[in-house]
Amino acid sequence: MSTVRIDKPNDDISIVTMDRPEVLNAMSVELCDDLLATLDAVGKDNRCRVIVLTGAGRGFCSGLDLDDHGVLPNIDHLTIPRLGPLAMRHYSRLTPALRKVPQPVIAAVNGPAYGGGMCLALGADVRIAGRSAEFNATGLVNGLTSGELGASWLLPRLIGASRANDIMLTGRIVGSEEAERIGLVSRVVPDEGLMDEAVLMATAMSRFSTYGLQMTKRAMWAGLEIPHLDTAIEFEDRNQLMLGYTDNLPEAIRARNEGRAPVYTDVPRDLTMPDTTDWTGEQPS
DSSP states (O other): OOOOEEEEETTTEEEEEEGGGTTOOOOHHHHHHHHHHHHHOOOOOOOEEEEEESTTOOOSSSSSSSSSSOSSSOTTTTTTTHHHHHHHHHTTTTHHHHHHHOHHHEEEEEEEEEEEHHHHHHSSSSSEEEOEEEEEEEETTTTTTTTTTHHHHHHHHHHHHHHHHHHHHHOOOOOHHHHHHTTSSSSSEEEEEEEEEEEEHHHHHHHHHHHHHHHHHHHHHTTOOOOOOHHHHHHHHHHHHHTTSSSSHHHHHHHHHTSSSSOOOBBBBOOOOOOOOTTTHHHHO
């Protein structure tokens, strides 16, 4: 793929890099297609536990390439009213793709994340930023609307309606320090240490159960849409039971008693053996 590359520091981590640095990784039809295909491929990599999404060069993604965004495939004989929605859907598929990929996605935001680039960062599970990172709802600035790729749904849920309206309706640039203060990103590090920090975070996540990571991601996204606490707890209970039927908790208890790090394999628990350990890790007398 010419606009997206995958790097593997190890089997657990996939670094997905948008690779059009000469235009600050602006979105083209090709980049959109390549990124979707890459997320699909990495999502099917059963050894990969965590994904890091970033941009090549000095920018994360500057939004739609207004000078050369490419040509949509399969548009012969389409009228303008039919072509418009097709064009919008071509790009808006990206945010749901980030949500649907099973692995947690860390957005390592380097430099500008404008328009659709900001939306890609919003669609990640975790956002960390280099000091040069900037966020901007560019659609409004360009005479359009700031609502694109799910931004009007995601941003208020991440930072609250008042701050989201401030960003979406003013078209102002939000720097990295403000982004951390309002909760748009979880941490800010020097630019030169951004990828090291992202890989360290991914490595720390990779110590845990792959199944647990994926089910936690699902629960966190579902929680944004579940309107009642009781329903959210029911969803969480089922997830917890599914993990409880693996050998992970007994392994955690064994590792604690043996003074070592646990190794989670997500294999089924042997329910035929007598349970000699309670859930607190205390041996019954």
